[in-house]
């Protein structure tokens with residue numbers, strides 16, 4: 001619930017514009033403050049109380065929290081919308097693997113190796129998990145501390161420390177405090193004891209309650225003590241409750257402007273579902289439903305990739321479709337007898353079509369028409385893949401000078417542009433290709449042969 | 454500041470649509486809350502339904518871990534459908550791929566006879582998809598509608614190129630239409646407006662075209678969320694229809710699903726769960742294990 005400029009101006013001195021803030025009037029300054037274009041300290045005439053109040057009102061509705069340090073730090077929170085189509089989600093959730101100090105050394109090593117090394121390239125990006133959660137379960141403090149030390153030494157990833165025993169929690173924190181680990185859980189039972197310890201070396205904390213209501217006095221207490229980086233665990237017992245709690249927290253923060261719940265959240269599919277497949281599916285629900293840190297008991301390459309792809313997809317900015325540049329691309333080493341195909345410039349369309357061509361091992365030219373990042377059919381429907389505009393693109397691209405056969409293959413789904421395209425490209429023959437990229441494998445080799453006859 | 458649980462109430466309601474008749478009848482839609490939001494003010498009388506897809510011909514591509522649960526019945530659509538019933542489906546979705554001129558170009562009459570025989574053999578309501586070729590579907594789907602008159606099938610895809618022919622046959626023979634348009638809210642509403650000039654809106658289900666994880670799911674996800682919200686929150690009549698997400702085939706087309714069983718099940722499962730959370734009322738899957746793990750995950 002962002003505060004408006006006209007509400008801010010009521011709190012400014014505003015008797016006579018002095019312009020000391022660099023703006024012509026208090027009102028102009030207020031408008032800038034409301035949109036985040038200026039900071040409160042620019043007006044030096046505010047009383048400390050008003051200044052603090054304004055700063056609080058202008059702070060993001062959901063706190064930005066940083067776990068870890070350096071290049072591998074994970075930043076979550078600061079989200080501005082409930083549904084991604086309203087604007088965009090900003091900070092993708094951190095995905096963590098859970099390691100218990102009760103697990104065998106071999107298992108521990110395997111997990112550290114996995115989380116450090118598993119990575120996937122996907123449409124030009126590298127996807128990876130980001131965090132390691134370490135759980136004190138053995139009852140043997142030294143054993144846990146040895147695990148923390150080992151992980152701290154062998155990985156640059158951010159750490160989540162999980163211990164019901166506060167002494168152990170803070171002893172572990174002391175081993176990796178510079179890495180800004182997330183300390184979990186802070187509860188109504190231990191919060192008074194924990195606060196002074198947290199303040200010794202500030203790091204983010206995970207607050208656990210048995211319900212949303214139980215979290216509220218806890219975050220209020222933390223805030224009062226000056227601890228402001230927290231993530232919330234509302235203690236949801238199953239997925240139905242989880243969706244409710246995640247939704248309520250997000251709504252309370254954004255729609256009600258309710259500060260005590262204005263924090264990112266953490267979820268533990270590892271404790272909700274036991275079976276591997278269901279645990280990953282539960283994690284995928286949390287990705288869809290606002291969660292900022294997601295802890296899994298384990299994963300392998302086949303369960304991690306789908307989760308990372310989903311995170312990427314949901315956190316893609318819907319206002320800017322991923323698009324590739326309009327031009328012709330050479331796939332393999334096409335010569336003057338190579339096939340020429342055309343598709344739209346949505347990154348995904350390009351990715352699917354070019355990999356289908358690559359798989360046939362037939363060197364080809366692939367023309368990519370700027371359809372403002374839409375797919376072929378939607379692009380056509382929006383008038384961005386019409387015969388006229390496709391023809392103009394082909395002419396402009398210079399592909400004419402690269403091939404002897406003036407033949408171009410269009411996607412079967414837009415067969416209807418054939419006539420228009422023939423008019424726009426005199427001398428060219430328009431070939432209707434497969435309806436889907438999946439059909440390229442059956443189509444292209446034969447077609448390429450026919451061009452060489 | 455007091456905390457008050459931010460429950461919401463809306464003025465719109467998704468139309469309740471019945472598919473199948475008599476003992477086979479299944480209701481979808483009817484909710485006046487957003488998907489999974491049982492905590493808001495309102496009700497969700499019919500939980501999302503799951504269907505498994507059956508093809509009318511042996512699939513050309515035989516991904517071992519996809520066809521394994523069906524064994525040799527995948528060459529016989531009726532046996533395949535009956536096997537699916539054993540996996541706890543709410544409905545069967547028969548796709549007439551073989552009618553595609555680029556496939557076997559099976560005649561409308563033959564396709565319709567298959568649907569009729571399947572209807573007689575299965576106990577669950579039937580969803581029938583044509584091949585997606587607008588021209589051929591304009592022959593095949595009306596024939597199916599006539600031959601199975603009065604059975605209240607869910608038939609589609611009705612597209613803007615063939616909505617008159619197919620929509621009319623759906624109306625005259627007592628069925629429900631799947632109105633399909635390519636991932637665009639305006640196109641979707643436009644088609645519904647045209648269709649609802651002669652077909653009651655209670656006989657329409659929206660298919661916004663579902664994309665798989667990694668292959669455009671974010672578009673389907675947000676479109677379904679928006680359609681549902683515009684219907685339920687702002688009470689826009691032309692989006693207050695239940696939504697079908699036909700995603701199984703899209704998922705199993707991907708390299709990632711074909712490559713490995715776990716990855717395939719998750720690819721399909723996450724796509725389905727995401728579109729479920731976005732607001733789909735019917736989800737069409739391919740793999741029975743996906744169906745099982747989703748039901749267990751959401752606690753049904």
Ligand code: SF4
Pocket residue numbers: 012013014016017018019020021022023024025026029042043044045
């Ligand atoms: S410095 Fe303060 S009092 Fe002066 S114009 Fe700016 S906002 Fe107003």
